[in-house]
Amino acid sequence: MRKILVPIAIPVALAVGAALAAPSMLKRLFAVPQRAMPDTTPAHLGLEGEHVWIDGPNGKRLHAWFIPVDAEAPAVVVLHGWGGNATDMLPIAPGINSIGFHALFLDARTHGLSDNEDFMSMPRFAEDLDTALAWLHDRDDVTTVGVIGHSVGAAAAILAASRDTTIDAAILAASRDTTIDAVVAVASFAHPEELMWRAIPYPAPVKWTLLRVIRRMIGVSFDDIAPRNRIGEVKVPVLLLHGDADDVVPVEDALSLHEHLPGSRLITVPGGTHSDLAAFEPYFEQVDDFLRSALVGAGV
Numbered sequence: 001m002r003k004i005l006v007p008i009a010i011p012v013a014l015a016v017g018a019a020l021a022a023p024s025m026l027k028r029l030f031a032v033p034q035r036a037m038p039d040t041t042p043a044h045l046g047l048e049g050e051h052v053w054i055d056g057p058n059g060k061r062l063h064a065w066f067i068p069v070d071a072e073a074p075a076v077v078v079l080h081g082w083g084g085n086a087t088d089m090l091p092i093a094p095g096i097n098s099i100g101f102h103a104l105f106l107d108a109r110t111h112g113l114s115d116n117e118d119f120m121s122m123p124r125f126a127e128d129l130d131t132a133l134a135w136l137h138d139r140d141d142v143t144t145v146g147v148i149g150h151s152v153g154a155a156a157a158i159l160a161a162s163r164d165t166t167i168d169a170a171i172l173a174a175s176r177d178t179t180i181d182a183v184v185a186v187a188s189f190a191h192p193e194e195l196m197w198r199a200i201p202y203p204a205p206v207k208w209t210l211l212r213v214i215r216r217m218i219g220v221s222f223d224d225i226a227p228r229n230r231i232g233e234v235k236v237p238v239l240l241l242h243g244d245a246d247d248v249v250p251v252e253d254a255l256s257l258h259e260h261l262p263g264s265r266l267i268t269v270p271g272g273t274h275s276d277l278a279a280f281e282p283y284f285e286q287v288d289d290f291l292r293s294a295l296v297g298a299g300v
Contacts, residue, residue, distance in 0.1 A: 063113035074295035075102035081151025085112030125156035134176035146182035154188035162230035182294035190253035193222040243272020
């Protein structure tokens with residue numbers, strides 16, 4: 001009997017312990033990495049940019065680099081991934097500027113120079129994105145708006161573009177325009193639960209318990225926000241860009257997203273990893289061409 005009970009009791013004990021320790025364990029597991037801000041600015045890239053501060057959710061201020069053009073034109077919001085910041089994404093700014101588009105490089109809460117939040121999640125990235133979209137649509141010199149998102153930022157862009165009414169009620173201000181006219185999703189995962197299951201370094205019963213706690217914290221089910229389930233609701237042009245050497249989010253996730261939105265465009269980057277933009281640079285021009293095609297004349 002003991003031989004039977006011990007293998008059962010150990011996972012159960014681990015799961016119970018995880019439930020009791022979940023808040024502190026989750027804070028350690030999913031704390032946003034804090035690192036020194038890079039020194040790069042738009043000026044280093046030969047561009048005129050300015051710091052802007054946007055009133056965000058929960059009374060938090062969001063920071064962004066805004067790089068305008070001297071004309072009425074489309075705009076592109078660029079949203080980094082987990083632990084990243086707006087400055088990380090600035091290498092794509094010259095291309096956006098060269099096609100005559102405004103660009104807003106956003107710091108999500110608890111990232112870059114934006115205010116800290118008690119915890120961050122993919123839906124909260126989407127909230128911050130919606131705030132940035134509304135800020136751009138309030139400008140008289142912005143016509144249409146596209147989004148380039150990386151990793152969690154890409155998943156948030158798909159969620160925001162899908163406009164699920166159940167989620168929108170919680171994260172959108174109905175009086176503000178948060179329209180997205182095109183999405184470029186770089187290294188997006190297909191399902192957040194699958195991603196976290198791979199990332200959590202504990203036995204299966206502990207993982208299961210922690211994921212249940214996370215679901216309660218974010219207030220929606222993982223299935224409701226999963227890019228794989230939401231992307232079919234996106235009605236605007238979508239470009240999926242993914243490295244075939246990504247060991248954080250496997251390229252199979254991009255193939256799955258493409259399968260669930262057959263009209264999307266998929267570019268697989270040979271040797272591309274999850275966070276290093278170097279392998280993606282030869283494809284920046286294709287991204288710019290996609291945005292120009294999708295945004296010029298959109299909404300007219």
